[in-house]
Amino acid sequence: IPTRIFTDPREASKSVAHEIAELIKLKQREGKSCVLGLATGSSPKTVYAELIRLHREEGLSFKNVVSFNLDEYYPMEPDAIQSYWRFMKEQLFDHVDIPKENYFIPLGDIPQSQIEDFCKSYEAKIDSLGGLDFQLLGIGGNGHIGFNEPGSLINSKTRLMMLDHSTRAAAVMDFGGELIKVPKKAITMGVSKILQAKRVVLLAWGERKAGMIADAVEGSVSEHNPSSYLQSHGNVLFVVDTAAASELK
Ligand code: F6R
Numbered sequence: 001i002p003t004r005i006f007t008d009p010r011e012a013s014k015s016v017a018h019e020i021a022e023l024i025k026l027k028q029r030e031g032k033s034c035v036l037g038l039a040t041g042s043s044p045k046t047v048y049a050e051l052i053r054l055h056r057e058e059g060l061s062f063k064n065v066v067s068f069n070l071d072e073y074y075p076m077e078p079d080a081i082q083s084y085w086r087f088m089k090e091q092l093f094d095h096v097d098i099p100k101e102n103y104f105i106p107l108g109d110i111p112q113s114q115i116e117d118f119c120k121s122y123e124a125k126i127d128s129l130g131g132l133d134f135q136l137l138g139i140g141g142n143g144h145i146g147f148n149e150p151g152s153l154i155n156s157k158t159r160l161m162m163l164d165h166s167t168r169a170a171a172v173m174d175f176g177g178e179l180i181k182v183p184k185k186a187i188t189m190g191v192s193k194i195l196q197a198k199r200v201v202l203l204a205w206g207e208r209k210a211g212m213i214a215d216a217v218e219g220s221v222s223e224h225n226p227s228s229y230l231q232s233h234g235n236v237l238f239v240v241d242t243a244a245a246s247e248l249k
Contacts, residue, residue: 073183149167
């Protein structure tokens with residue numbers, strides 16, 4: 001997997017934001033929409049901050065952007081402080097000119113009986129727009145991408161997933177330090193939809209990610225580390241800082 005190592009995660013984030021901005025502008029010139037797959041969590045925050053700066057200071061418009069987020073906790077009310085809906089509004093959408101009807105995040109507040117249909121329609125909507133032009137990813141300390149936890153298959157579809165203990169433990173501070181308050185499930189885009197994106201960029205900062213980054217880049221493809229499935233993608237880039245690269249050979 002092609003990997004770029006930066007000493008400063010902010011510089012790394014800027015280069016990723018600039019790649020996204022160039023893609024948005026290219027699609028604008030072609031009169032097309034730019035279909036982005038987006039992630040939450042701490043890793044992409046600096047990318048979103050740079051995109052906001054490009055909008056404010058350099059006139060980058062998001063009018064032709066349509067976006068699909070990877071995941072949402074289940075159950076989760078959209079206006080709860082931990083919701084990914086709220087995260088995306090605060091970190092990006094409320095600060096740029098993306099039309100409100102152009103962004104989609106899995107719904108954490110639908111009845112369980114509707115989840116299967118919802119997941120099918122989420123994928124169908126992506127397909128109807130010609131698929132994802134660009135997918136931004138973070139990586140879990142256990143190798144998850146989206147909330148495709150270890151054990152997820154390469155052909156997995158968008159679905160309800162039981163979260164690993166380690167994933168819930170990593171989120172505990174967002175829930176007042178109480179593990180019992182961290183949702184046990186999430187709706188996640190499947191591995192197959194992620195792999196169908198025309199371009200995939202995965203971000204990883206810090207030593208906590210080093211083991212899984214080395215395993216994904218240099219190890220064998222295995223369901224034990226879902227990020228290793230990216231080895232089969234022809235246009236993927238890992239953007240990491242020195243700490244996250246520290247276990248690469
Ligand atoms: C978030 C997501 C997750 C995170 C991963 C890393 O939408 O899909 O896979 O990218 O858990 O999270 P951070 O960036 O907080 O370390």
